[in-house]
Amino acid sequence: MNTIKSLILNQPKNKFTAAVLRAYSSSKYSYETLAVSVPKKNVYHVELNRPDKLNTFNLAMWNEIGQCFKALHKEPECRVIVLSGQGKLFSAGIDLKSLVGYFTQANEIEDPPRRGRFLYDWMKDCQASITTLEDCIKPVLSVVHGACIGAGINLTTAADVRYCTEDAWFQVKEVEVGLAADVGVLQRLPKIVGNTSVARELCFTARKFDAKEALQIGLVGKVLPDKESALKHALQVAEDIATKSPVAVQATKLNIIYSQDKTPKEGLEHIALINMLNHQGEDFTKSAIALATKGEKPDFEDY
Structure with a gap:
């Protein structure tokens, strides 16, 4: 099964294989x-x-x-x-x-x-x-x-x-x-x-x-x-x-949930601790370059 998945993942442009991959993904959850x-x-x-x-x-x-x-x-x-x-x-x-x-x-x-x-x-x-x-x-x-x-x-x-x-x-x-x-x-x-x-x-x-x-x-x-x-x-x-950076989206949800019952100061400290790592990541670099050059949207890795 891992070999099949690997073959599919190596052909991202093929619509048929994309559909097969979605079917494979959903079949894991029955x-x-x-x-x-x-x-x-x-x-x-x-x-x-x-x-x-x-x-x-x-x-x-x-x-x-x-x-x-x-x-x-x-x-x-x-x-x-x-x-x-x-x-x-x-x-x-x-x-x-x-x-x-x-x-x-x-x-x-x-x-x-x-x-x-x-x-x-x-x-x-x-x-x-x-x-x-x-x-x-x-x-x-x-x-x-x-x-x-x-x-x-x-x-x-x-x-x-x-x-x-x-x-x-x-x-x-x-x-x-x-x-x-x-x-x-x-x-x-x-x-x-x-x-x-x-x-x-x-x-x-x-x-x-x-x-x-x-x-x-x-x-x-x-x-x-x-x-x-x-x-x-x-x-x-x-x-x-x-299509957005999964690193950014997930950090956003994490901080929103955390901040619900916290003071603004506590919420700000929480996101600062998260982003001192995330700001060093490739998703931030890819996004910044795409915005600066008005290039295509980055293709982010799964996370």
């Missing part, structure tokens, strides 16, 4: 609840793939989201990730059958401290799964169509960039099922929208809000007419990002 493809060079497309179950989160999906984004974090050929859902909607939230099964298991443990530890460990695993989108050094662009409920909105708030369709609607649903959301939306939504009053009202009431309001409050950056146009736009943006 999951029960996710579909992974490589529609453009260095752009990976991750789709929630339980359309018959409205892309609800069962145990396998919780596990595989974490596995997938950890793997793409380390994948040199992956520079940008587009996240979407197959079927008629993005996600209807948690699989209630799966949730009831977990609580049934917990209730079979008689001792409260041990029952509590079981529930705590489960919640921490689910939190870690969602957080892999932030921990992944590659930018994640989320495309929401139809409903985005509960676990779905928790997931999309962990993405770097969010787009949605005109028919999209959102709901922080957890209080309706007697729970406080515990996998990220309470922590991320207020920072994203920059208005704690709006964020708290949405979380306290569990009311649905549409694409127009999502754009108004800043949850999404753009509303597109339908899923096809939304994915087309996201892939165009992803392709553009993928």
Whole structure:
């Protein structure tokens, strides 16, 4: 397999071999609840793939989201990730059958401290799964169509960039099922929208809000007419990002995430420490020469 890959990589101008290479890359990532493809060079497309179950989160999906984004974090050929859902909607939230099964298991443990530890460990695993989108050094662009409920909105708030369709609607649903959301939306939504009053009202009431309001409050950056146009736009943006220096893009994400809960001074120190190395790299030199000479865009190595 390595020999085949080497032969393909030595023929970058050939469109057929480029398609074969994308197929080879995506075939490395096979999951029960996710579909992974490589529609453009260095752009990976991750789709929630339980359309018959409205892309609800069962145990396998919780596990595989974490596995997938950890793997793409380390994948040199992956520079940008587009996240979407197959079927008629993005996600209807948690699989209630799966949730009831977990609580049934917990209730079979008689001792409260041990029952509590079981529930705590489960919640921490689910939190870690969602957080892999932030921990992944590659930018994640989320495309929401139809409903985005509960676990779905928790997931999309962990993405770097969010787009949605005109028919999209959102709901922080957890209080309706007697729970406080515990996998990220309470922590991320207020920072994203920059208005704690709006964020708290949405979380306290569990009311649905549409694409127009999502754009108004800043949850999404753009509303597109339908899923096809939304994915087309996201892939165009992803392709553009993928042409930039992966060293620069990844350092940018790293510092943005780090600086979210830090002072400007701490954030500035962090990027100075990163760039004292990156400024010495070949990507900076290539980019500077291309800009100065108005030459062709540099072809950066995978990173």
